[in-house]
Amino acid sequence: MPDRKEPLLDMDVGKVASHSTDARTTESRVAPGLSEQKTRTSLVDPAPAAFSRPSGVATNKAASKDVDAAEKRAAAAARLKAAVEAAAKRTGQAVNQETATASDSHRETSSPRPAGAGFSASASASTSSASGYKEPSETASAGQGGGGGFDHPHYLVRREPDQPGGGGGFSPLLWVALVLAVVGLAFGGWQYTRAEKQQQSMLALADRVQELEIRLSETGQDLSEAGTTFREKLEWADSEIRKLWVVAHQRNRPAIAELQEQVKGLEGKLTQAERQAGEAATAARTASERASEAGRNLQTQTEALKKDIAAMGQRLTEVSLTTSTLDQRLRNQDNRNEVTALKRQLEVLEQKVAAGGMPAELQQKLQEQEEILASLEASRSQLVSRVTQLMDQVRELQQAR
Known part of the structure; x- marks a missing residue:
């Protein structure tokens, strides 16, 4: 009877699947945190429209940017996990295909296993040849105990490697699948650690946003009180301005009318003065011309008089x-x-x-x-x-x- 061997490859695939499940669980843990962070960010009360936003809003915006960056990193991690799961799935399919091929070839060369065997002979042979371990032989044969054997517990024992030509080994595709599985496990662990750090960062951001919400609520209350006080002062100022307007209107309207009449009278006097000034300017020009002519005549007469005086x-x-x-x-x-x-x-x-x-x-x-x-x-x-x-x-x- 051939030895029973531990299917280590199936166990590694199970580890990959379990790691994928853990990654999915981490993603499910991170996603509510992100949604909660979005909800908290959206629930921050905006400042009143009549007042400027406080300086803490800039910090809230920075926190929102950090949350968006964390969301992007989480989405990238989710896509990478999906790629790892797809690679693990393809690896499992390839392993199953190789196992089926090895099992068909083994059936042709070996006798069938007892009815109570827990694993297939082909999988045991391929696994034992790859891992170097073997299971202990069963204590009961097919002829003893009425022809029905039973499986012992899976104790892994070291055995010598098979002789050349004694059984089939792993194909290169299976080795590539194993390497990809190991790389996927390492990358999944790194992504899990990164997701944990991102979750801690998002929790810290959530605490910070909560603190900002508290501060903003306090600031909103202060602004509401200040707005109420300012509104009361504005109403009081409006009433006082209305009173002053009524008094000024009743008192200044007659004065304005009187000033307008005085301005009209002054404009008439100014027009008359301008006309008189024009007439005076004309008379001055005429007098100047006459004075010039008289000066010329006087000069002529003076010269004649000088001549007469000389003669006299x-x-x-x-x-x-x-x-x-x-x-x-x-x-x-x-x-x-x-x-x-x-x-x-x-x-x-x-x-x-x-x-x-x-x-x-x-x-x-x-x-x-x-x-x-x-x-x-x-x-x-x-x-x-x-x-x-x-x-x-x-x-x-x-x-x-």
Whole structure:
């Protein structure tokens, strides 16, 4: 009877399946955490619309980004696990196919196993040839004990490797499947550890988000109270502004109307003043033109007057010379006439005195002659003063010129 062998490959495939189950369980544990994280993030109360959001919202956004990154990593891990499961499934199918092939070939070369055998002979042969272990032989044969044998417990014992040509070995495809299974187990363990770390990180993020929710709720209450206070103050300010508007409107409206009337009156006065200013400017231009013309005429007249004064100066000079000459001549003539008359009278008087005394008539004539001499002297003085005045006037005219 051939030895019974432990199907180690089936056990490794079972380990892969169990690891896939653990990974699926981890994914099921991570997924609720992610959904809970999303729910907590979505339940954060937003700040009131009338106020700015607090600074903790930035931290909440960072936590949301971390959660999204964790979700992406979890999704990648899930896809990788699915790929590992598919590879394990394909490996199991290949192992089953190889086992079936080995079992068919073994049936052709060996006798059938007893009815109570727990494993197939082909699987035992292939497993024993690959692993180097064998099971102890059964104590009862097919002829003993009524032809029905039983299996002993699966004690793995070391046996010598089969001789060449004594049985079939593993194919290269089976070795590749085993390597892939080991790599899948290692990668699954690494993904499991990474998923555990991600779960811990998400739990920490959940605690942080919960703390932020508490802070945001407190901040929301503070903002609500501040909004209520601000609304009350705003209503009070509106009422005061309304009162002030009513008072200002009732008091300022008549003043505004009066000011508008005053402005209209001032505008009329301003128009009249502008018109008067225009007329004054026109009159000033006319007066300026007239003054310019008068200045030109005055200059002409001044020049003519200067010429006349020069001519008069010359004539006055001539007159003064003539007057001086006449005065001298008159004085000389008068003196000569008077001297002649006096000489004659003196001669007559001398004759009369010599003839016999001075009569009364002669004395009267002498007195008259003396008065005439005095009057002549006065007239001569007046004539001299007039000539002197004329000379002074002529001199002044010459200086003014």
